[in-house]
Amino acid sequence: PPPREVCTEMVKKNKIKSLDNDDDGGAEEEEPDFSDPEDFVEDITEEELLGDLLRQKPKETDGVESVIIVDGVPSVGAERLEKLKNVVRKIFKEFGTIINEFYPTNEDGKTKGYIFLEFKDRAAADEAVRQRNNYKLDKQHTFLCNLFTDFDKYEDIPEEFVAPVPQPYKDMGNMSYYLLDENCFDQFSIIYDGGTTTAIYLNAVPEAIEVAKRERWTETYVRWSPRGTYLATFHGKGIALWGGEEFRQVQKFSHPGVQFIDFSPCEKYIVTFSPHVDQRSEEPQSIIVWDVRSGLKKRAFNAERPPVWPVFKWSNDDKYFARIGEDVLSVYETPSFGLLDKKSIKVLGIKDFSWSPTDNILAYWIAEDKDVPAKVSLVSIPSREETRTKNLFNVADCKMHWQKCGDYLCVKVARYAKAKREKNEIKYSGIYYNFEIFHMREKGIPVDSLEIKENIQAFAWEPVNNKFGIISGEPPTVNVTFFQVNKGQAPSELKKLEKRPCNNLFWSPQGQFVVLAGLRNMSGALEFIDTKDFQVMMSTEHFMATDIEWDPTGRYVASCVSWWGHKVDNAYWLWSFQGKILKRQTVDKFCQLLWRPRPPSLLTAQDIKDIKKNMKKYTASFEVQDKMRYSKASREIIEKRQKQMLTFTEYRQKMIEKFEDDKEQRLCLRGGQDTDTLTSNENDFEEETVEFLVKKETVIVDE
């Protein structure tokens, strides 16, 4: 039952409030009767009323929970008991005050070899068990520590193993149906109305078709899984996944306060992160790894501050995931979710790491430490074999960029001319840049170096092939340079585009084509470039654009003005890869556009080559199809217009008749003057002279 005082206290408060609200000065009023009528039945649960207090209520298990049993303690007689107690106290004191200890004895007065210790709280007991289980006291004695409450738990485990009942198979339909679209149109999701509405469209020709639209589908934003099977929505209580033809809910993961998610590359697992959960709780809750198909929690972790998302990075095949800690790299394996070889890899001074997108190779870098230079290393997993290292000097920072096919790794090294130590911070000056390019597919992994004196604004690999582009310099004089990586020789500069109004470059997922964009404060300048001959195919603008998104096939580009970044003109525009504007779609408080990804192509290199060879043949048939679609659309428009015109003409006819019928009345109201047309009262017109300035002339008059 709730403490009595609290109830009366609350009643008093309410009373004061009600008096305050009473303007008529009801101070003299008689105190109302607050007691319940006799037949009154409480309909508010105590949990609702006093939940916070009830949680503090003492529980029967409170004392027991902080008791641990230590087995493997030496068996001693009364004469040595005090000494043993001292030893045990010393070993356990660091976990908290021991408020009670019990050493059971035999009939002969010797201790039984196991003891009970009671700590001041559960957390101390937990920690004692965790740290002192298997503690070697000496050669003969090893402590085995258990929570007292665990005995109940283990006793309850049935002797016979009962296999879990398989869950009934739920048919979710064809989750890959979107790949079967006969016209190969792609889907995209948009969020608008300031976040309240989410819709999925099929990017059909000539007009996009709405596939699904829901109000309050997500509370913040949405994410597609990397292969496009699932759409993830964010909610206060967790994450929901949607898919299939009708976008039904296929899975949900309960994780209160979740803000970030990350799918593994093959979509087997999803990692959710709730940054504000209590880090002190005994069970980790802030980062949870889930199995996508079963919805089961696989493992939970605490976030080590300050977390940079994604905390865990996945290998390309979903087999491993890893994160860095202080001087360690922890690699976990699936499906066991334990540490690989049960221990982390010790790497002194590790700063960052990254997986190859195609192979189980990790790249990491470690910072300089006094006389030891900085280093970039490549490590094979699970063998932990170091396949390549490169020492670097005068390093302020490194960024690792993998080319999407895993053929190259570029490490962008910020190097300094001078370093000054001020208090605890190191100030670097005279920063310049080096690109260290690792040729992953060549024997011995040769490394090229390329030095750039200017400040680097952006770097991007062509997703396929061997080109990369950089944006360098200080605005407004920003240069874009394209390089090509060669076998056996230094990277060659292909083209330098000088003074471009851009701050980002976006490669087509198929390579070759690139969009240079001056986003946000550079007011949305766009350039579409073919890197085959570096021809600028189109130089244009989407004013105040905040985002650029290539469709997964490299056929279309969307430029967006998101309400999240800019409050007016919210819209998405669709362009062809050549920069031809296809659609300007203004959407009220438009927030986000995301193309639905596609899984990697099943076509072999030869297949693709054959298709490219026969491109002319395909082009012709596609053009015919497009033409038919457009003519069908324009036919529909014409038909619609004809119908509208017919309806309107009929309406106008009636109006004109009515107007004629009313003529008498109008004449009457205006004293007999016919003013129905501009010239109907011509006789009353007055003539006026109006002057026009025809030309100006200056004439100098002789005096």
Add this chain to the structure above:
Amino acid sequence: MKPIMLQGHERSITQIKFNREGDLLFSASKDPKPNVWYSINGERLGTYDGHSGAVWSIDVKWDSTLFVTGSADQTMRIWDVETGSSLSNLEMKTSVRGVSFSYSGTMIAYTTDKMMGHNSELDIIDVREPNDIDATPIMKTQVTPNYAKALSVLWGPLDEYVVTGHEDGCIIKWDMRTGKKMEVGQEHTKLIKDMQLSHDGMMLITASKDTTARLWDLATLEPLKMYKTDRPVNSASISPLVDTYPHVVMGGGQEAMDVTTTSSRIGKFDARFFHLVFEEEFARVKGHFGPINSISFHPNGRGYASGGEDGYVRVHVFDDAYYQFKFDF
């Protein structure tokens, strides 16, 4: 053709209006002096001096003898068009928002602001004796608190009813004799900035802050068409040549206070031409460097004038391309 720029106002234009023949163009602004111009050459004929506040609304009688102005100085004045002299000055309790001459020109309907404990009102006065007006309205209706504040007002074609545009986006038709509500048009979601009639008084076009303009059948307040833009619409006008050139012209733009980055090059202060029947935009005319507050076709349908937040009035005459353009249907 190059437009004529009328420079005479010191502050943003609130309303412009052609007289029935279209030879004169009247303009009012947030400065207290309405102007009248020759529409053909842009020559200013004179000003109407007397107000001490912004002039919200103007109208001119069908025979171009009388001119009425409603002002924020809480007066409504009736002027002699030709001499510019103030014939009467009617004092109100609050600002005058909308003014309108009836078809016969014998009555004026006006709306007043809700302010300082006074309700927004719709009143009608008799102006047959412009020099000696009885300030007591012949019809008086409280608009608030039953309805949202009334802004613009105009008369139906035969002096039988008036229509008001309101702050919440609705339009209401009132019986002139009884002051009773006859019809409500509830389509717009934000306030009505302007209302104009077709030349024959059969159709009504409303401009709203909800970024649309709508066409209505005036007799029934049946919605006919909707013209969608991406900016608040401040004014809209139906071409007098509606049966040959079914066009509407609209003006508007984001208010300066709502724009973080001002750039006239995004061209959002354009006059925009829509096909009246197909609801499709077919032309834009640049020029103003602030939102257009009032726009009107010339009564002969061969040009239009616009008044902007930038303080300018621009008078345009269409070139041949305007008449040659046709939609396929």
